[in-house]
Amino acid sequence: MKHLLTLLPLILGSPATLAAPVHAPSRERNVSTASDTLMSPPVLVNISRAPRTVEVNLTAESTRLSLRPGTTTDVFTYNGSIPGPTLEMREGDSVIVHFYNKLPEETTIHWHGLHVPVTSDGSPFYPIKPGGKHDYAFRVPPNSAGTYWYHPHPHFRAGFQVAKGLLGAIIVHPAVDPLPASIPDKLIILTDNRFKPDGSVDISDPHSVQGSIDLENGREGNVIFVNGQIMPKIAIRSGEVQLWRVVNATAARVFRIAIPGQTLIRVGSDGGFFAKPEEVKDIVIANSERAEILVRGVGAPGSKNVFQSLAYDRYMPQTRPEGWKDPINLMSIEYSTAPPVTAPAIPATLRKIEALDPKKSTHTRLLVFSQGLINGKVMDMNRVDVSARLGDTEIWELENVVGMDHPFHLHGFQFQVLDRNGVPETQRRWKDTVNIPKHETVRIIVRYDDNPGKWMFHCHILDHEDHGMMGILEVH
Ligand code: C2O
Ligand code: CU
Ligand code: CU
16 A cells, blocks of 8 residues: 555645546547447546546456357456456556456456556566455556556466456557547457357366467467457548557467558557558567557448458467468458548657667676576566666567567566567667567667566466466566
């Protein structure tokens, strides 16, 4: 509680400032046009009257929902829905989440990618008992607008709890939006799951063949959901430009998103907007990464297209799932018959990104990823793997020595990728997760600006994380 009490004066402000709330969004938010079947998760209701404050209630509980037509499934939910409700806030806001754990087991909530004090990080160091309650409190830093997500992070159980339905999106709105107001904003949360014939979530017995495949690959589901729906339809008008915030909330799957016959304009990733938009054919999004893309309605009125994931080989050859090469249709795209609109101009620059300077680095850390291990070790809650000084800049060299990809995630601090296999990145961007392809090396640079404490870093394949492919960074 101490951290919350010390934050309260900041959060609440002086009584004189208790004016009308300032939460009006700058752009049309997740508006579904008449013919969309794609739905957005509900937005968490802000119960605070204080300016620049977001205060919400979130309850995890076990319940029963219909995830697929004609069947019901025992699930875990945040506030009764899968995905959970979206947490929306603005740069500079103070956020308080009153969390109630009504699950039959311990849990935490981790705010993946957000820069929060360590006591609000929801790491395995801060479990919340069944029946327990916790107030998460943090302030949204300036210049952090972007798409993030939240999920449980209890020791050994993150994979299980996410598979049961616990996950939700976070949107941080910018103080000044670089995109034109006419660009509608759509949230696209990708998840997958696997079910038993009786409708229950299929989590394999670790001693079965499937169990060992899941442990190796990470658990993939054969049913793919977009915002909890199977193959929904998104409507677009010729000429229109839409912002899609794509979140890969699967346990292990890597998507390579594309729309046949057109390019995508990528404007952001994990830590928000790029400095400049990038035009690309497709985008690899490892689990827990995000992509913010502009989708241009280049098709003719009345035509159709599809949002797809193309083949991506992240696997060991012996455990590649059948059909891994086949494209997966995620969503259908349907053009309205209305005449084309004039496309809005896409800005050439989005924001300034300070490039962290390798010359300022005080240490270069080598992290070697093998199957289930980082530097040959499994996680120990009582060990510190990397001890660093507050304010320092460091380079981490992430070397994958095995034949499958491991997506690396660092808590607490956004970093920048310097190079991949020695090839420099095209532009600096803020990230919290980077995929390390089989037998490749990625170098990142990070600065520990503030927030001392113990932070986890790990492979974000949840089965690997739960089996200890994780370490601890202590900043002091
Ligand atoms: Cu998204 Cu340590 O997690
Ligand atoms: Cu995280
Ligand atoms: Cu891994």
